[in-house]
Amino acid sequence: MDGDSSSAGQRPTIAPATLVARPLALDTFRENVVLLARNNPVVRPERLAGVRKVEVVAGSLRLLAVPMICDDPSVVGPGEIGLPQPVFRRLGVTSGDAIHVAPARAPKTLDLVKAKIAGESLTDDDYRAITRDLAGHQWSDMEVAAFLVACAAFMTTEETLALTRAMIGAGARLDWGRPMVVDKHCIGGIPGNRTSLIVTPIVAAHGLTMPKTSSRAITSPAGTADTMEVFARVDLNEAEMRSVVEACGACVVWGGRVNLSPADDVLISVERPLSIDTPEQMVASILSKKTAAGSTHLILDVPVGPTAKVRDRRSALRLKKLFEYVADGIGLSLEVMITEAPEPIGRGVGPVLEARDVEAVLAGRADAPSDLKEKAVWLAGRVLEFDPALHGGAGERRARDLLESGAAMAKMEEICAAQGASPIARRTGALTHEVCAATDGHVASIDCLRIASVARLAGAPTDPGAGLELLRKMGEPVRAGEPVYRIHASEPADFGFAIEAAGEDSGVRISR
Incomplete structure (x- = not known):
């Protein structure tokens, strides 16, 4: 018979060192996991003795994954490799593609984790290598946890700067083509403190550019992105984010979708269940994300209170100096505001309940929580003071005018419309x-x-x-x-x- 001798519907012949991709309706979250049949011809279970991972290669993409052995041929056959959804997406393959599989050596960067556990200081090159492997999903959650705990035990200011620089370099970096791009951020720890969702529309209504990127909650009941998602979609990609900022002057989006400091997203995914939030990791996380998002000027809120993340003014000043040291090293103009936080701000704690408070403030309702309103106006005023065209000391007055005139509410509605409808129901638990x-x-x-x-x-x-x-x-x-x-x-x-x-x-x- 002329032409291709394979019959219709048959899979192509696969070389002995490969298996064919079979997507699985499984979500392994951040972890890279693959399923292999016990009788697969490429990596037999006995070959995995003493090896915790396999190397999986599809074209030019390579990652390490934890293998699981399957005895059910209806799930994965001997010539197949079962790919749960995270691995399937990261490899960018289609069903039936050839996947090269082999026992893997541990990443060399794990030797740096051992050095860190032993109390050694790591170099700029070391942190660049670590963040490359983190962003490439080469470490398991257990290995990420070991790194975080080792850094929590001992990390110099120079290492914090090195980690921040490396995290910025491991992902995309946005350039807005403007000399000034402003932002405001809070280190967290105070329930209900959703000032960013009020500050952002005030600042944008004034005319400054504020592409606000936020993380999901790590140890709190809600992060800025979680609460903004009550109003609008937040999982925008870079092109969508740019479109919103060009149209509205600002956005409030989840930073994980735009590949900004992707190594930080990996660290956060392990920090969250372990409730790890050290000063050094906090500084590296916040400043790498802000710089990668293209910010040139940042107001940073550090709340201090008896049950806040930072308990006393001395600790706040130490943290302030660490933020300033790293900001200077990466060329970010930073002003740290140490604020009093003896209790939660506003009335709501949780995304929908906090969104209700934000809306009340923006709408100028009589029942709006005054503590949330006043802090947001003050912080917005500090951001507006970056504007060289604004007379010194006039920032807070200008912020209040924009809020009370309804301009900020109109801008928030414009931003929400541009980002798209919220995917979640806007109702409190019954x-x-x-x-x-x-x-x-x-x-x-x-x-x-x-x-x-x-x-x-x-x-x-x-x-x-x-x-x-x-x-x-x-x-x-x-x-x-x-x-x-x-x-x-x-x-x-x-x-x-x-x-x-x-x-x-x-x-x-x-x-x-």
Whole structure:
């Protein structure tokens, strides 16, 4: 027979060193995992003795993956390699493509992790190699965790700068073609502190460029991206982000989609479940993302309070100096604002509940939380002071005018329309429980960490409608049996966990 001798529908003959790709409807999150049949002809299980990973190559793309052995031929056959969705996407293959597979040696950069565990300082070249492997998904979560813990034990200021530079260089770097691109960021730790969603439209309404990129929540009940997603889509790619900024002067998007400091996204994915948030990693994460996003001028909010991330002014000043040292090293104009944070800001804790507070402030409603409004106006004023055309000291007044005139609300609506409709339902959890005061008196203190913990147990931010709403703030009177906050949840199990935690310790102290 002339031409191709293979019959229609047959897979092409695959060389002995390859298997054919079979996509699997499995999500292994960040981890690279592949499924191999026990009787596959390329990498038999006995060849994997002492080897934790296999090397998987498709064209010019190479990654390391953890192999799992499958005995069900209906899932993966002997000539196939099962690719869960993350690996399938990263390799960019189609079903039936040839995949080269072999036992893999451990990445050489893991020797640097061992050196870090031993207390050694690493060089600029070392951190460049580490971030390349992180961005290339060459490490397992266990190996990433070992690196994070080692850095938490000992890391110099020079290493923090080296890590920041390396993280910037490992991904895309946006250039907006403008001499000034501003941003505002908070280090987090204060429930309800959603000032960025008010600052951004104020600044854009003034005329400054502010491409705001944010991470998802790491250890809190909501991050800026989580709350913005209640209003609009946040998973924009670079082209979409540019289109929004060109049209509106600003955006509020999730930074993970635009490949900005991708090594940081890998670190964050492991930091989140371990609740690791060291000063050095925080500095490298924030400043690498801001620089990669093209920012030239940044206002940084460092809240200080008895239950905040930073507990006292001395620690805040040390952190301020570390931020300033690294910012100088990467050419970023930075102003660090140390702010008082004795309690949560606003009333809502959790994406939907926090979005409700933001909307109330932007709309100028009488019931808008005044603490959120005043802090946002003050921070927006500090950002506007970067504008050389604005008279010194006039920033806060200009910010207040833009908010109270409705210009900021109009700009927020414009940004949301440009980013696209929100993919999530804008409603609070239907399961509710009120946590009440045990005695008469005044609210003496509200523990930010405990409030955040109860909100997370209720399901926030994974469930956007979960969290809690504060019904009393510090200094306000309360009678025994009156509610101090209300828990919202959607899942009965989460609801039960949150109620149990609030019963053990509500986080609210009443003084007589």
